[in-house]
Amino acid sequence: GAGVSQSPSNKVTEKGKDVELRCDPISGHTALYWYRQRLGQGLEFLIYFQGNSAPDKSGLPSDRFSAERTGESVSTLTIQRTQQEDSAVYLCATGGARYEQYFGPGTRLTVT
Amino acid sequence: AQSVTQLGSHVSVSEGALVLLRCNYSSSVPPYLFWYVQYPNQGLQLLLKYTTGATLVKGINGFEAEFKKSETSFHLTKPSAHMSDAAEYFCAVSVGETSGSRLTFGEGTQLTVNP
Numbered sequence: 001g002a003g004v005s006q007s008p009s010n011k012v013t014e015k016g017k018d019v020e021l022r023c024d025p026i027s028g029h030t031a032l033y034w035y036r037q038r039l040g041q042g043l044e045f046l047i048y049f050q051g052n053s054a055p056d057k058s059g060l061p062s063d064r065f066s067a068e069r070t071g072e073s074v075s076t077l078t079i080q081r082t083q084q085e086d087s088a089v090y091l092c093a094t095g096g097a098r099y100e101q102y103f104g105p106g107t108r109l110t111v112t
Numbered sequence: 113a114q115s116v117t118q119l120g121s122h123v124s125v126s127e128g129a130l131v132l133l134r135c136n137y138s139s140s141v142p143p144y145l146f147w148y149v150q151y152p153n154q155g156l157q158l159l160l161k162y163t164t165g166a167t168l169v170k171g172i173n174g175f176e177a178e179f180k181k182s183e184t185s186f187h188l189t190k191p192s193a194h195m196s197d198a199a200e201y202f203c204a205v206s207v208g209e210t211s212g213s214r215l216t217f218g219e220g221t222q223l224t225v226n227p
Contacts, residue, residue, distance in 0.1 A: 035215075042116075042217035042218055042220050043215070045216070048214055093156075099163055099206055100158065100161065104155050105155040
């Protein structure tokens with residue numbers, strides 16, 4: 001596709017359940033980032049993948065959060081035992097040329 | 113570590129008036145600076161960026177921003193607001209490849225354009 005795609009667009013889950021969010025990058029983009037956007041706030045960095053290098057996980061808020069990416073393909077962000085404070089929009093971005101990041105439309109997660 | 117401050121969480125202008133959205137940053141190394149726009153229920157779209165070279169950068173939709181190192185600022189302007197400019201605007205800073213070009217964002221400014 002032409003841009004970054006994310007699925008699902010909306011996810012409602014019960015507290016304590018696990019969720020998996022998916023990001024399909026722009027073809028050829030080696031860098032992939034996950035950010036979280038809480039209501040009325042800016043974006044918080046979560047995790048960064050660059051090719052086959054070890055990911056930068058320094059932004060993950062707890063060990064309930066994990067992400068995977070194989071090579072330069074799809075990435076999944078998993079949140080285990082969801083809590084209400086996990087409710088947010090989760091945005092994926094990919095980058096090819098230096099410093100530019102292209103964002104997907106996001107997944108709106110609501111934990112009830 | 114870098115940080116971004118956007119002055120004013122809400123800005124309201126009349127159609128045709130000047131748009132000025134303020135952004136100040138802190139960074140221990142030369143920064144790369146970005147403005148993104150977010151329309152309702154959409155992802156972020158890059159408006160413009162400063163990396164090196166000319167300090168006045170022009171972006172899409174008639175927006176421009178000037179990097180002022182002495183003031184640690186990167187304010188976004190547009191001479192004449194359109195109704196379609198109503199959106200949320202985010203300023204962001206990156207310190208480049210050594211930290212994976214991760215972006216640090218300000219908290220955003222909601223722009224309202226009144227007819």
